[in-house]
Amino acid sequence: MEKIIDIGKYIEIIVNWMTVNFKPFFDLIKNSGNAFIEGVEWLLLSIPFYIIIIALTALSFFKVNKSTAATTLLGLTLIYLLGFWQETMETLALIVVSTVTALIIAIPVGIWSAKNKMASKIIRPILDFMQTMPAFVYLIPAVLFFSIGKLPGAFATIIFAMPPAVRLTTLGIQQVPAEVVEAARAFGATKKQLLFKVELPLAINTILAGVNQTIMMALSMVVIAGMIAAGGLGEKVLEGINNLNIGLGFESGLAVVILAIILDRTTQALGKKK
Template identity: 45%
Template sequence: MEQFESLIRIPLGQAVRDAIDFLKEYLGGFFDAIATVFSAIYDVASWVFTTPPFWAVIFVFAAAAWLVKGWKLAVGTVLGFVVILAVDQWENAMLTLALTIVAVLIATAIAIPLGIWAARSQTVSNVVRPILDFLQTMPAFVYLLPAIFLFSVGVVPGIVATIMFAIAPGVRLTELGIRGVDPEVVEAGQAFGATPGRVLRQIQLPLALPSIMAGINQIIMLSLSMSVIASMVGAPGLGRPIVQALSSVNVPLGFEAGLAVVMIAMILDRLTGALGTRQRPRRRSATPSSAASPGDAGADTRVPANA
């Protein structure tokens, strides 16, 4: 039996290790550059959230909540931050928020263009879909291994693992939203003389915006959950007290840090959800005629002589 198992054994793990060693040897400078950029962006984000007094951060988020939804969301946002202050996890919460926002910005910057490309090309969609399936079914802890091998330990592998873990829904929902636009609306825009770029910008993207915002919301939630796990490779934030509480069976510390994570998740979820809802009434403004000016339509706009 052992002899038979040795015949069918495929050393996939060793192949992955060889691939990582190859990348480190021949693309080490590239990964060092990525680490430098990500680290610099995180340093700026962490400075923005940790340097101002707590009331300034609360005011900014409450004002944003008031603008996108109203006073009820603003009050809920303030109460959420007050809970974080009450459990004495403010600094860790701000570091987690900084890591989450950096990962979300990078993941969104990759996911939306890739989703648009997949929506416009069936070949790209066929290539991207199994990769996304693989990323979404992979256990979260597995993402930490290649990140450690390529970027050592610290905040950078945490950001990279978070991006890999969270990017798939953004790509899928962007592609779904653009493919879900009524083909007759697109054809009408083309009939008015709109170029493919203008059709994308002024018809497809506005109509697909609720789906895209849902994808961004999913990226935020997954990034926040992964940013806690990323503390196992040295990323700062609320993950550290949670891991410490697990190792020492410190129930109060674990509960307080976990409650702070829940508050951040609720605040970000309500803000992005309200922003996506706010855009829906504007979907009707993306009409075919708005995608092309009279000159673009190529039609004769002169008034007949006998009019």
């Protein structure tokens, strides 16, 4: 069937125009972003594996529970014995950078959406678009802007993982009891004091649930990011698929699952503690 409206053509024109005219800007972001990701990787890989295992196990023991601590200890030890420690740290570095960047953007946007009805009406359909668009589509502009490598993987991950944090931050602020807000105003609280001393503390559980979801969404992009040479466990999974190597695919997939369980249980527990 012949197209009547060719939206894709105009999107392609815009992306190509941005690629040509903003090349110095994208190069700056690419170089600084790659340096940041590689710096986190270097930090994680320079620490002996047993120190990281002990530290994460202790965190799980004191902040979560004994069963999660045992899972962390056994899971990370298994990852090391399988020979995927470096790839796991590369994946963890990508998740850390992507999640931190997504939250730096998402939490202020969520607060703005909760405070401004017009902003909420504009932001909500954008979030719907970001969540329903197939994740593979984000790789196209990412590769065009930054070529292949770690940064385009992080770029696509940030876009894909950001909506839950925005939505749950907005929800948390909106669920703060109106009588508490009025009481704070009656005692002369400024807007800044109201936000940082009343609304955010009361909304912290919901916001941390958004942080948890953002981490999980970022982790779900690992394999997709591996398609554009982002490294980590995603490349190992894809290598197993491309070579029909069932063992490699299963082992690398198991490493992803272990990392997901550790991050999920830990962030959930931190939210409940708060």
